[in-house]
Amino acid sequence: MGNTDSVIVQKRLSHFRPDERPVIEGVFDRLLGAAPATSEKTGKVLSLGTLKVTMGEMASESMINRVFQGIHSIDPGVPLPSGGGVCREQLVIFLADILRGTAEERAPLVLAMAGGEKAAAATAEQIRGFVEDLVSSTVQTLAHRGHLRGWQPDRMGDGPQGIKVLAEQLTSEIKSSDQNACDVPCLEDWCFRIPTMAVFLELLIGEGLGVGLPSNPPPTLLPQCQCVPWRDLRCLLNLPLLMFLSPQLPAGHSAPWRLLFSTNIHGESFTRLVGNCKGRGPTVLLMKDTKGHIFGGFASQSWEVKPQFQGDSRCFLFSVFPFMRVFTYTGYNNHYMYLNQGQQTMPNGLGMGGQHGYFGLWLDCDFGHGHSRARPSCTTYGSPQLSGDEDFKLDALEVWGVGQPPEEQDQDENKRSILDADPEAQAMIEMTGKTLHSQGLREPEEND
Template sequence: MGNTDSVVVQQRLARFRLEEQPVVEGLFEKLQQGSSSATTGKTKTFLELDTLKHAMADVASEQMVRRVYAAMASMSTGAAAGSGEATGTAAEAGVSHGQLLVFLADVLRGTAEERAPIVMVMAGGSQTGVVTCDQVSEFLQDLVTAVVQILTRRGRLKGWEPDHMGDCSLGVKLLAEQMCSELKPSDGVCNLSVLEDWIFHVSQVAVYLDLLISEGLGVALSSQPPPPLLPPCQVAPWGKLRCLLDLPSLMFLTPQLPEGLSSPWRLLFSTQLHGESFSRVVGSCQRKGPSLLLVRDTKGHVFGGFASQSWDIKPQFQGDSRCFLFSVFPSLRVYTCTGYNDHYMYLNQGQQTMPNGLGMGGQHGYFGLWLDSDFGRGHSRARPRCTTYGSPQLSGEEDFILDQLEIWAVGKPPQDPDQEKRSILDVDPEAQALMEIVGKTMHSQGLREPDDQS
C-alpha cells in the first residue's frame, strides 16, 4: 500500500488477515487487467462501470452490477481534497483503489451499521437518505437472483437439479418478500436506522452480499469460506421427479433446520414415484430420523412441517420443540413452537378409538397440518392460530384435497434398534453352527430379552 492511502483505508485493510491483504489490495489491478477496456490512462486510476460488468457478467444482471458500482462509488476514504478520488457521481469519474478497498472491508468484514449505507445505495437511495420497502424488495430480487446464478453456474448445487424443481423466478420473488417482511419502516420509509436493525436481525442479507462480492469479484479469502446455502442432496430419481421446492425456497428452509443436520437429504416418499398409499407413507418415514414433509393441495398451496425425530406409530404425540410448520406458497414463512402444548407430531394407523393419520400441531380434529389415513384428504385448522406452532391456515381451504406429497429425510438415519439387540450369532448362523460342532454351550441363549415384535 502506498503512503498516499488515507488512515481510513489503512484501518479497513487491517481487518483482513496478513495473508488476505495482498488478495484485497491486488483486486483493483486484477479487475483492470481482466477487462478489455483497460487501455486508457483513466482506467489505470479509476475502476469504470464497464470493467465491473465484465468481471461480474456470469453471476449478476446489469442492474445488479450497477447497484454494486454505485455503492463502491459512494464510499468515503477520508482522502484529502485534490487527491484524485471520485467525489461526484460514478459516471463522472469512477471508483478509486481506496474506495474499492473500503467497500470490500465493509461488505466482507463490516458491521450492520457499516453495511446499512451500502444497502441504502444499492436499493436506490443516498447514503444518508431513505428508501421505500418496494425499493428494498427490488434490490433483494436482484440479489437473490444473483445468488441463484452463482449456485447454478459455479457448481454449488450439491446434487439438486433446478430443471426438475419448482419455478425459480417465483421463488426469488417469494424469498425477497419474506426478507422484506422483517423490515420495520418508519413513517412508511426505511432510513439507515431501520436498515441497520434489519440487517442485524436478517442474517441472509449479509450472507448473500458476501457471496455476491466474493464470487463476483473473485475475492478468495481462505479464512472465510462461503457459507453452505444448500444442503447436499443424495442421488434422487430426477428424471421422474418434479420437486415441490425451488432453489430460493430451499435456501430459505435450510437455515431453519437445527444445527447438526448436515447429512445429505434423501427422498423417502413422493406420490409421483410411490403412488397414493398411506401405508406406503408410513413405511417410508418410520425410523428414518428427522424429516421434512411437503404438501401441495389442489388449490396450489404448498406447505409442510419439519419432524425433529423419526415417525413412530403410536396413539400419543411425539417429537420435541425443534419441530415447526412452514408455508412455501403463496408465501414463505416458518412457524415455530409457542410452548402452549407439546403436540408436535402424531402418527397412527389401524385403530378404532383414536384418529388414524399423520398430524402436526393443534389437537385431534384441529391439527395445524393433518393427512388422513384415507389417503388424499387432510385439513389445516387454525382458529385463528394453531396452538402448538402459532401458524394460520396453511392450505387453500380448511379441508383440502391432496395433490402431491413429498417426504425428505434430512438427518443421519438412526441405527436400527433391532440390529443393536441382535447377537453376533444371529447375524452369522455359521458361527452358531461352529460353536455347536466344537461343543461350546451357549449360556446366554436362554437369558435373552424376548422379541418385542408382534
C-alpha cells in the same frame, strides 16, 4: 501494490489478517487488467463495464448496476478521480465492509444499492427490489460456481416464484417508519437482525469479484443432496426455499437430504408413505394443495405408528407459498407429531400441531384429503391456516430425510469400544484391578 495513506482504508484493512491484505488490495489491479477500455486502464479507475465483464455470468445486469452504485457512493477520504469510475480506495472499503463489516458499515451500502448513491432513505418497494435482485443473483452464483451440492434446479419447483417469496419474507422483517421509508438506522437494525443478507452479499461479492481468502471460504447456503432419482422426479423444493429452510433446522441436522417419499414417484398411497418414512430419522414434510398453497413441517424425530403424540419442541410448521414463514413451538401443549393407521377408535392419518380434528397440518389416511384448522392459530405452533381451504385436496406430497438415518447411528455406535459406549463397564474393570489394554492402542474420541 498501490497502497494508500487513507486513514479510512487503513482502518478497513485492519479487518483482515496481514496475509489477506495484499489479496484485498490486489483485486483492483486484477479487475483493471480485465477492463474493456484502454482509457480506463490509463486513468486507473474501474467502470461499470468492468464489473459487467467480471460479474456478468453470476449476477443480473440490474444487480451489477447496484453493486457499482454501492462502490461509487463511498467517500474514501482521498480526492476522487474524474470521469465517473471508482478508485482503488473505494473498492477496498467496499470489499472490507461487505466481507468483514458490521451492520453499521453495511447499512449505507445497502441504502445506496437499493435507493441510489445520494439517497437519504429508500422505500420498502425499493428495498424489496434490491433483495429480489440479490437473491436471484445468489442463486445464479451458486449454479455458476458449482455450489449446488447435488441439487438440480431444472427438476425442482418454481425458482422465480421462490425468489419473490423469499424476498418478501426477508423484507417483512424491516421496521420502517410511518412514511414507509427506510433510512440508514432502519437498515442497520435490519442487517443486524437478519444475518442472511450479509451471507448473500458475501457470496455474491466474494465469488463475483474473485476474492479468494483462505480464512473466508464461500458460505454454504444449500444442504447436500444424495440418492435422488432426478430423472423421474419433479420436486416441490426450489433453491430459494432451501436457502431459507435449511438454516431453520436445529443444530446437528447437517446430514445430506434424501428423498423418502414423493407422490410423483411412489403414487398416492398412505401405506407406502408410512412404510417409507417410519423409523427413518428427522424429516421435512412438504405438501401442495389443489389451490396452489405449499406448506409443511419439520419432524425432529422418526415417525412411529402409535395412537399417541410424539416428537419434541424442535418440531415446527412452515409455509412456502403464497408466503414464506416458519412457526415454532408455543409451549401450549406437546402435540408435535402424530401418525396412526388401522385403528378404529383413534384418528388414522398424519398430523402436526393442534389436536384431534383440529390439526395445524393433517393428512387423512385416505391420502387425498387433509385439513389445516387453525382459528385463530394452531395451539402448538401458532401457525395460521396453511392451506388454501381449511379442508383441502392434496395435489402433491414429498418427505425428505434430513438427519442421520438411525441405521447409520447404530453402525457408529457399534464401531465404538464397549469402554466408550458403557462407562460403567469401564469402571467395573478398573475396580477388579485388570488392565485396560486397549486404552494405549487407540486414539481418543474427539468428543471425549
